[in-house]
Amino acid sequence: MKSKIHRLSRLSGKHFKESIIKVGKKAKLISAVLLIATLSASAQKTKWSFDKSHSKVQFDISHMVIAEVSGQFQDYSGTVLSDKDDFSDAKIDFSIDVKSIDTDDEKRDQHLRSPDFFDAANYAKITFKGKSMKKVGKNKYKLTGDFTLHGVTKTITLDVTYGGTVKDPWGNIKAGFKITGVINRTDFGLKYNSIMDSGGLLIGEDVTITCKVELIKKV
Incomplete structure (x- = not known):
């Protein structure tokens, strides 16, 4: 027991x-x-989207050496993630619809959409995925990321000027930026060109990118 x-x-x-x-x-x-x-x-992180009614995605390229042609893309989308007031930790994801190219000349735009240039039927999107946003001065940054155009991806660095953050009359928080940079289109397979009698190129190889951006804070 x-x-x-x-x-x-x-x-x-x-x-x-x-x-x-x-x-x-x-x-x-x-x-x-x-x-x-x-x-x-x-x-x-705080999410921001692009206010398209107050933003522009533009480019300029040399024409016959003596002048420039300007254009823009009308259809694009993207987001920015950041939890710092100065956006120094910003992560950017941006996409452009190639077919939305607009140079104020429909015949030229159709040519730009063709296989001679962007080949929009096969390469419908231009994308940028940011990897770093390095502060280099007061309201000045170097934005580095992977840029994909015409099926080719390369790491590029763009110059960014931060304009500030404000609340608009409707209570939305807005942030303003100007982004600029230069790419060589031939690096991405856009090689169509002609040599003029003067020896100069009909179309320049360097493309200047200018993005004037207003972001709106998502609630």
Whole structure:
């Protein structure tokens, strides 16, 4: 009888210890889940979208050496993620619809959409995925990211001027930027050209990009 009671006592003690261990493990698991949830919430960045009614995505290129032709893309979209007031940690994801190219001349625009240039039927999008936004002076930044055009991706760096952040009359938070840079179109397979009698190129190879941007803070 005593041995039975002893065995029962040992079993009860064992079960009690196992229960305590299980409770401890559950408590640790719950704590870990709560910690991860807290960290995720604190790490969540503020999202900004492009206010297209107050933004422009433009380009300029030399024409016959003596002048320039300007154009823009009418259809684009993108987001900016940042949790710093100066946007120095900004992550940018941007996409342009190639078919929306507009140089104020429909015949020329159709040619630009053709395989001679952008080949919009096969390469419908131009994209930029930012990798870093480095502050280099007061309201001045170097924006580096992967730029994809005509199926070719290269890392490029653009100059950014931050105009500031304000609340508009309707209560929206807006941030303004001017982004500029130069790419060589032949690096991306856009090589169509002619040599004039003067020896100069009909169309320049360097393309100046200018983006005038207003971002709107997403609530």
